[in-house]
Amino acid sequence: MTINAHPELPEFDYIRPATLEEASRFLSDHAGEARPLLGGTDIFVRMRDGFWHDKYLVDVKNLDGTDNLHFHPTAGLTIGAGVNMNRVMTMLEVQQYYPVLAEACRSVASYQLRTRATIVGNLCNASPAGDTIGACMLYDGVLKVHGVDGYRDEPLKTFFLGPGKTVLKPGDIATAIQLPRPPAGSTGTYIKLGRNTWSDLSIVGVTALGSREPASASGYSFHVALASVAPVPLEVPAVHSYLSENNITPEAFIEAARLAQQACNPIDDVRGSARYRKAMVKKLTEKALLITLDRLEGRE
């Protein structure tokens, strides 16, 4: 992406540790000059462009079960760090219980890129444009992290600190993303507005997830997350509260979309202006909510 891009990748050492312990130790011993490697689709681009200069790439695919993709009827879905997006989106249980995640995966780049790109890589890369992040957040994703002190959980809601910045410390390796089983019948959509029909990065991305919620005043629960319109992937709690408390009408969706618009804070860049982005957040949030409702009601 820069005019100084190298013809090839710069020099580094590829490390394949035997265990997660070894990997965490290596990463923490070489803090600042080593990073975990999954599909590499972010890493290789950044290194070739001359932004990243790591001496070591530590391959954490196929380590202690990071290659597992597993659905449990009560515990939900566990996506190992090394599992690529095509595998996730074609899994039947994902299509059935986590359709928004499947839709988000499908919007990423191209089929061949998704053979390498992983969801955990998308999360750890922490780009505000990450297409699968919104779905993982709305499905209440929790990252399983292995650090020098062993395992811990990192909920996504508090995971992102800024563009490319997360709570992870040297030695930390995300081993899986866990998504609890969503409420029965929950569904939604991911609308990605790119310059091309497919394959582009998003100018704006809107994830919506809805379910029936007898406990709420409206009888529904809706959640919305936004991509590419803030320094971090953005969940908009105001949409959830508004649509829980008010009757579900087209006007309520318009108001909810306005709340989403208020919450975002986009910038001008080569892909789009802040003005356009703000306008699109409103349009697409409304549209995503309408689609979600249609799907909930079985109209689609």
Add this chain to the structure above:
Amino acid sequence: MAQHAITLTINGEWEQVVVPSQMTLLQMLREKLARTGTKNGCMAGECGACTVLLNGEPVNSCMVLAVECDGMHIVTVEGLMQDGVLDPVQHTIIEHGGVQCGFCTPGILISARALIDRNPDPSEDEIREALVGNLCRCTGYLRIVDAVKDAAALSRQAATL
């Protein structure tokens, strides 16, 4: 600079290669082994000219390290033809006039083969979606899409014989 000795098959033949860590699969194929059928169009995962099959699935070979392919099976455009007989995707892309300068063709053929392998009867929209990672500047894509449709039909016929 760490070197790694790896073993893998390329178009069915076992190869032993010593590669530095940062060498991509694409570089290994083109620069180290002089298998130049696979093209380098951007080194950034965007153009698809470098697409090959890795254990049966298409990847951008510029986005994979050679060392990551230890023990794996690679198929490149040179491996599509079997015993002198063109693969249906090769045959139909010629028939439909879907080749002009030919630079995108190796990657397109691999993506098309992979699509038909996972979906023997793809719709036109499915074909288009499967090819969005393969840029073509010359043809305008329509003939390629038609060729893939026909190739799928031919492949289904061959499978039922």
Add this chain to the structure above:
Amino acid sequence: MTIETDISHKIPHPIGDNVPRVDAREKVIGSALFADDLQFGPGLLYARIKRSTLPHAYIKRIDTSRARQLPGVKAVVTGEDYPGLIGLYLQDRYIFCRERVRYVGDPVAGVAAISEEIAEKALDLIEVEYEPLPGVFDPEFGASPEAPVLHPDLGQYEVANFIFPEPGSNISNHFRVRKGDVEAAWVQCDAIVEHKYRSISQSDVQVIAPYVGGGFGCKAGVSMEALAVAIAWKLRGRPVKLRLTREEEFYASFVRQGVVAHFKMGCDKDGRLLAMENKFFWDGGAYTEYGVNITRAAGYSSSGPYDVPNMKTDSYCVYTNHPVGGPMRGFGMPEMHAGLEQCIDELAYAIHMDPVQFRKINCIKTGSTLITGMTMHPTGLTECLVKAAEAIGWGRKDPPSAPNKRRGKGIALMWKAPAMPPNAGSSAKVALNEDGTVTVSVGGQEIGQGSFTIAAQIAAAALGVPVETVRVASPLDTNYSPYEWQTVASRLTWSMGNAVSAAARDARQQILEMVAKAWNEKPEDLDIIDGKVISYRSEESIPLKNIVIYGISLPNNEGWVGGPVLGRGTFMPTYVTGLDAETGQGPRAVVHYTVGAQAVEVEVDTDTGKVEVIRGVAAFDVGKAINPDMVKAQMEGGFVQGLSTALFESLQLKEGILQNPSFVDYRIATSADVPHNIQAIIVETPQDDGPWGARGIGEHAMVPTIPAIANAIYDAIGIRVGAPPYTSEKVYLAMLDAGLIEE
């Protein structure tokens, strides 16, 4: 001049047949060698280029000493080593910068080393000290007296005699047309429209590494080749490979010139065009050695394909501190037509006339006097227009596919002549082999356009052999291949085709004379059909096999006649005249014009601004389609390239710095962005000096696409969006600003 009539009155096989491409098989099995595929062994050295980081600056100091000391570095070159100026029509650039840099990416030094990595490291060790200078980033400003002068030595540069620089300014070519009396004509007009368009911000399309050279423009002329040669020069005896990164290619190879275009045109109440006054400021970039001729081509074609009695044009090529402008599919025509064809629509609307009807009245017809004074050759433009309009269902408004969408149709015409020196020539050889097969040697390149297949077809037809027995010698090699001016300007089918045809006829004549002598017959009574010589008189026949190498033995051991057959053929147009520097007038400005029309149907999403082209029609007059399927493939491919340029592509430059030098953010159309249906219609009005009447079709196919889409968007939403690309954002904000939609 009609050259094929001596062969036969009817068109022989395989002219007009859909012969499969001769280069297809090697391309699908992965054995076709492209430039970067060639192997040179362990002696190969790798070159990299140190480039300017500033758009305009003096070079105070270059220190290469540390780079030279790096182990593995074999040569370092700078502007010191090569004091000579280079350039095609205007010699205005050094191979490596001397004294000053003029764009971000200007080559400052070159390195050759034993690996690309070492060459890269050496670049970092080269120290360059700059003194920044103010830049020029807009061509209209650049042409004004206030602008800093980027090439103070313009007056001393060598220049072709049809290019007119204005030393002391940034204008490197000023092309004028003065026909009739424009001022007097305005008075008679019932409607006048005046518009300023920024037609196309600069854009760049990748020539993808060539099979043996070629692509859509940025490989024309000499650009990166000079760098590699200059480095290799220091390393006699060792091969050096220079490979640009994709990113480098975006800012350091030829890009399409931007243009600011002013159009003024007027007509009477019956819709007859009376006058046009056009002013173009071309953003030539830092060097305009090639770009000056785009300015000229746009100048002499500046009326578009219309009959305009009173014309005034000023086309300026302007130096700026932008990437170097150069040829790119269409050579100025897509840029110019983008504005012009929208203006034509506007003028039609101004007198409440249907745009198709307006075009029918005014478009160029056989015998029209063009704005340069040239008389138009037989042309089927009206037929193209009528057929395109009919195919798109002109006048019928179909309902949109969804309530938030609006539909519209648009149409545009085009014309384009090969832009080249008047005497650009071609040559070819046709050799026969022992087995009766034929080898055609040409100097024109196969760049995907199908020139080798066309050469084989023409040779087969002119000689009388099956096309499967004809091989085109490749790869081309200047040591062995016959002369060809350049593989550009969509001129090969016509020019090289004539040379091939002549060479094949030469070979044929040699064969007929040999057989006539052996059989004691007259050559006129003999023919070659399907690889056999036959006699219409004696009804004897003999296959070409053997006789085309060993000749024929005479009866009774009386000796032999004939011997190896080798035909030669050349072609060069001799009739193109100069044009007056003040008025642009001359009897024959160009060899010919290929003309055509495109029509599109679009849908605009009023929620997002996204424009979808749902249908396309292209109709071009190609004279004679030697290979109709390949002609259609050009029309489709060109349409999509035009669509891509219209909707997605632009180099985003900020103070001379490119913001999107990669496919990540320089988007081009993918398989999912193209309509399901593009109808290609072939019109054939023969060209008097084309092989079987053929004219070129290549670049043309994208020339009218931008305005056709712009006109369709207007039809859909009633808004002129401005400069392409018509991105979702631009269209959306335009609708918002026009009050068509609410946020």
